Amino acid sequence: MEPIDILKKYYHFAVIGVSQNTDKYGYKIFKRLRDRSYDVYGVSPIYDQVDNIPLYSSLEDINGPIDVVVFVVNKKYAYDYIDEMTSLGIHYAWMQPHTYDDELLKHMKSVGITPILACILVETSL
Numbered sequence: 001m002e003p004i005d006i007l008k009k010y011y012h013f014a015v016i017g018v019s020q021n022t023d024k025y026g027y028k029i030f031k032r033l034r035d036r037s038y039d040v041y042g043v044s045p046i047y048d049q050v051d052n053i054p055l056y057s058s059l060e061d062i063n064g065p066i067d068v069v070v071f072v073v074n075k076k077y078a079y080d081y082i083d084e085m086t087s088l089g090i091h092y093a094w095m096q097p098h099t100y101d102d103e104l105l106k107h108m109k110s111v112g113i114t115p116i117l118a119c120i121l122v123e124t125s126l
Contacts, residue, residue, distance in 0.1 A: 003118040006092060010067035011039050013094075014059055016081055017072035018042035020050050025096065025121070026072040032124050033070075041066065043081075059084040068092040070120055071099045078104055086111045094120055 001009075013033050019026040027050065033040045034053075041062045042055040049055055056062050059069065059081060069085055071078055071093060078099065085093065093108060094116040108115050 001092075001114070001116075003094075003116055003120075003123045006068060006094070006116055007123060010092070012041075012065045012067040013038050013070055014041045014043055014056075014062060014066045014068075015070045015072060016043040016059075016077075018044045018047065018050055018055055020047050029070060029072055029096070029120055032121060036124055039064065059088060059090070066090050068094055068116070070094040070096065072096050073099060075100050075104050079107070082108055082111065082113060085113055092116060094118070096120065 015026065015030045017026040018030045021027055030040060030042050030050065041064065042050060042053065043059060044055045045057055047055050059066065069081065069090055091112060091114055093113050097119055105115050
């Protein structure tokens with residue numbers, strides 16, 4: 001499935017790596033998706049809110065539906081979140097540039113997660 005198809009078909013996103021720093025991609029992606037009227041949950045083990053919006057410490061803490069998880073974290077942290085995705089039945093992981101390697105992609109595919117390899121800021125600017 002192409003990135004644009006994901007954006008047209010799904011509306012419930014979780015962004016892992018949300019930051020309070022407005023210069024960081026975690027903040028920019030979270031804000032862009034919200035500005036585009038997607039239902040967006042922020043996940044951060046560091047912050048409990050951004051722009052007065054509550055953040056979650058894990059995917060499992062989110063009570064609403066999640067269709068796609070956007071990774072804005074170092075690949076070494078991805079495996080725990082992939083385990084959560086698997087247990088929650090989430091099948092799409094949007095991998096920002098520099099958040100993955102071949103080993104991580106192979107692991108994701110082996111557990112039934114489809115990686116989307118594209119910059120979500122570029123795809124949502126169209």
